[in-house]
Amino acid sequence: MQKTTPYLSATKFILLVLGALIMLYPLLWMLSSSLKPNTNIFREIGLWPSQVTLENYFSGWKGMSGITFATFFKNSFVVVGLSILGTLISSSMAAYAFARMDFTLKKVLFAIMFGSIMLPHHVVLIPQYILFNNLGWVDTFLPLVVPKFLAIDAFFIFLMVQFIRGIPKELDEAARVDGCGHIRLFIKIILPLMLPAIVTSAIFTFIWTWNDFFSQFIYLSNPKLWTVTLALRGFLDSMGESMWGSMFAMSILSLIPIFLFFIFFQKMLIEGIATTGIK
Amino acid sequence: MLNKDKPTMVNIESKKGDSKLVKLWNKNKIALIFLAPWLIGITALGLIPMFASLYLSFTNYDMFNAPIWNGFGNYKELFTSDIRFIQSLKVTFKYVLIGVPLQLLMAFCLALFLNRGVRGLSAFRAIYYVPSLLGPSLAIAILWRQIFGIDGIVNEFLALFGITPNSWISDPSTTLYTLIILLIWQFGSPMVIFLAGLKQIPKDLYESASIDGAGTFVKLFKITIPMLSPIIFFNLVMQLIGAFQAFTPAYIIGGQTGGPLDSTLFYTLYLYIKAFTEFQMGYASAMAWILLLIIAAFTGLLFLLSKKWVHYES
Numbered sequence: 001m002q003k004t005t006p007y008l009s010a011t012k013f014i015l016l017v018l019g020a021l022i023m024l025y026p027l028l029w030m031l032s033s034s035l036k037p038n039t040n041i042f043r044e045i046g047l048w049p050s051q052v053t054l055e056n057y058f059s060g061w062k063g064m065s066g067i068t069f070a071t072f073f074k075n076s077f078v079v080v081g082l083s084i085l086g087t088l089i090s091s092s093m094a095a096y097a098f099a100r101m102d103f104t105l106k107k108v109l110f111a112i113m114f115g116s117i118m119l120p121h122h123v124v125l126i127p128q129y130i131l132f133n134n135l136g137w138v139d140t141f142l143p144l145v146v147p148k149f150l151a152i153d154a155f156f157i158f159l160m161v162q163f164i165r166g167i168p169k170e171l172d173e174a175a176r177v178d179g180c181g182h183i184r185l186f187i188k189i190i191l192p193l194m195l196p197a198i199v200t201s202a203i204f205t206f207i208w209t210w211n212d213f214f215s216q217f218i219y220l221s222n223p224k225l226w227t228v229t230l231a232l233r234g235f236l237d238s239m240g241e242s243m244w245g246s247m248f249a250m251s252i253l254s255l256i257p258i259f260l261f262f263i264f265f266q267k268m269l270i271e272g273i274a275t276t277g278i279k
Numbered sequence: 280m281l282n283k284d285k286p287t288m289v290n291i292e293s294k295k296g297d298s299k300l301v302k303l304w305n306k307n308k309i310a311l312i313f314l315a316p317w318l319i320g321i322t323a324l325g326l327i328p329m330f331a332s333l334y335l336s337f338t339n340y341d342m343f344n345a346p347i348w349n350g351f352g353n354y355k356e357l358f359t360s361d362i363r364f365i366q367s368l369k370v371t372f373k374y375v376l377i378g379v380p381l382q383l384l385m386a387f388c389l390a391l392f393l394n395r396g397v398r399g400l401s402a403f404r405a406i407y408y409v410p411s412l413l414g415p416s417l418a419i420a421i422l423w424r425q426i427f428g429i430d431g432i433v434n435e436f437l438a439l440f441g442i443t444p445n446s447w448i449s450d451p452s453t454t455l456y457t458l459i460i461l462l463i464w465q466f467g468s469p470m471v472i473f474l475a476g477l478k479q480i481p482k483d484l485y486e487s488a489s490i491d492g493a494g495t496f497v498k499l500f501k502i503t504i505p506m507l508s509p510i511i512f513f514n515l516v517m518q519l520i521g522a523f524q525a526f527t528p529a530y531i532i533g534g535q536t537g538g539p540l541d542s543t544l545f546y547t548l549y550l551y552i553k554a555f556t557e558f559q560m561g562y563a564s565a566m567a568w569i570l571l572l573i574i575a576a577f578t579g580l581l582f583l584l585s586k587k588w589v590h591y592e593s
Contacts, residue, residue, distance in 0.1 A: 009397075012392065012397065013397065013398060016392070016393075016397065016403050019389075019407075020403060020406045020407065023406060023407060023409075023410055023464070024406060024409070025432070026419075026422055026423075026426055026432075026464075027409075027410075027413070027422075029422075029432055030418075042430045089316070090316035090317060093312075093313045093314070093315075093316060093317070094313065094314055094316065094317035096313055097310050097314045101309070101313065102306075102310075103306065103307045103310035103311075103314075104303060104306065104307055109314075112321060112325075113321070116321060116325055118520065118574075118578070119325075119329075119571070120520070120523070120524055120567070120570055120571055120574055121524070122524070122550060122566075122567040122571075123328075123329055123568065123570070123571050124328035124329055124332065125332075125567065126328075126332050126335060126554055126560050126563060126564050126567065127329075127331035127332050127335070128324055128328050129554075130331075130342065130560070131323075131328070133342070147320060147324055149316060150316050150317065150319050150320025150321075150323070151316050151317040151320050151321075152320050152324055154317075154321075157317065182309050182313070183309070183312070186313070207412065211415045211416045213416075213417050213526070213527045213530075214526050214527070214547075214551075218555060229416070229417045232417050232418060232421065233417060233531075236421060236531070247421065248422075251418035251421055251422065252418075254416065254418045255416060255419075258412060258413060258416070259409075259413070262405075262409065262412055266405060269412075270404065270405075270408065270471055273468055273471045273472060273475075274471055274472060274474070274475030
């Protein structure tokens with residue numbers, strides 16, 4: 001550790017505070033604008049609103065074409081919830097096989113799994129769309145959710161494989177001696193031990209699915225099925241530039257679930273990124 | 280291996296001298312249960328679509344009529360007569376090649392800064408990290424459009440220095456830079472990875488370097504950067520792959536068409552327009568494969584170059 005003079009460390013501290021302010025300023029500005037009456041948003045300089053109102057939140061919540069943001073939030077939570085469930089079940093099963101079982105073509109299959117992490121989504125996008133269209137799944141949640149039950153985000157398999165490999169094998173062997181088969185071993189011993197990997201996967205599935213725009217945009221056109229993200233885009237289209245207040249209010253609401261996740265799981269999130277390198 | 284002491288069903292059955300197929304089945308049946316969801320997924324949603332899009336890239340296909348074979352026609356058209364495609368390549372390369380290095384430089388500098396025993400490290404780390412968490416969302420793209428608009432806060436701030444306001448969003452020469460700034464703003468996640476890497480560097484390396492009279496810069500270039508090089512490399516590869524595929528900010532800030540004057544026509548945005556508004560599925564598939572090749576070439580090149588500068592501990 002380097003010794004720094006108090007003068008230097010104070011300068012550094014001030015610089016870091018300044019940097020933090022610049023980083024957060026856009027977010028704080030949006031929050032403050034969402035609390036200002038529409039006419040004041042671009043007239044008033046500075047963060048502190050001279051007049052605080054929740055009007056934008058009430059008018060924004062009404063949504064569009066008779067559908068309120070209650071529906072949009074419900075849709076988002078359904079898609080996100082099912083995505084998490086599907087990813088956890090399918091990825092942990094595949095990860096157990098790759099980490100603990102011996103089977104034909106294991107190396108080849110592992111290479112395919114690993115390669116699919118790097119593959120840009122666009123290469124499979126169009127045939128997938130054609131497939132889902134032929135199945136009559138367009139304009140349902142199925143194209144967004146079913147792939148998660150088929151472990152399509154191979155990244156999480158990889159993350160879990162790495163984690164299971166770190167669990168001592170003596171535990172398995174002891175259970176084996178007691179006559180425990182793979183299925184019981186997985187459910188009774190490995191699954192509880194890999195809880196940290198499961199939580200990390202759940203958090204990142206939540207954030208990615210919540211933030212996702214492209215897939216939802218392609219597959220959902222019926223406003224009744226819109227997620228919060230799609231509703232925001234619909235807002236932008238229909239309101240144009242006139243209703244910035246409610247636009248900002250709903251944008252703030254759309255960020256709150258991720259923000260809350262961050263507050264509650266901060267330590268796990270940061271450890272998760274530091275050890276695995278996910279965003 | 281499998282229960283050495285106890286004869287299992289597998290062993291008994293195989294001793295009977297069953298056919299190879301039965302042996303294969305018995306060896307793999309349990310693994311198959313575990314792998315079934317993934318195997319179905321990787322086949323039906325991964326491998327088959329991948330080859331299907333390769334096939335479609337050599338056809339004209341509008342989703343309503345059967346694909347018509349077109350040989351290399353799509354590829355030829357893309358590179359010889361599609362001005363918008365060339366423009367989308369230019370825009371995307373500029374975004375990636377300017378944005379990613381600057382983002383990583385920012386992440387690296389702040390990680391160095393934070394690593395040296397700063398008060399309130401975890402608070403700063405959290406604050407700097409938040410933008411990379413929220414950044415990919417549509418709400419932030421909408422906010423960005425406003426910040427850099429004619430009456431946005433950027434102009435407000437610049438006015439303090441007497442700089443005349445500009446609509447950064449609708450000026451084709453500046454729009455792309457607002458997107459690059461949005462990318463840089465999200466430096467938090469590579470920063471956290473750098474911070475974790477910095478903690479791994481043994482302190483005695485620095486101490487013995489100090490005894491030898493090495494200054495700050497020598498330590499940075501002779502210890503920190505070489506020791507951190509695997510992580511720099513990792514961040515570089517991951518951020519490049521991600522940036523090549525960026526869509527949401529360009530879609531929102533460029534007003535859904537990559538405007539003004541195609542200055543924000545990202546590769547994926549043009550691909551989307553071709554596939555889902557013009558229904559040229561064959562053409563868009565060719566674009567998807569070119570994107571795959573570009574990303575593979577970049578990653579391959581980085582791996583080749585990495586032998587020269589990335590040091591792995593033996």
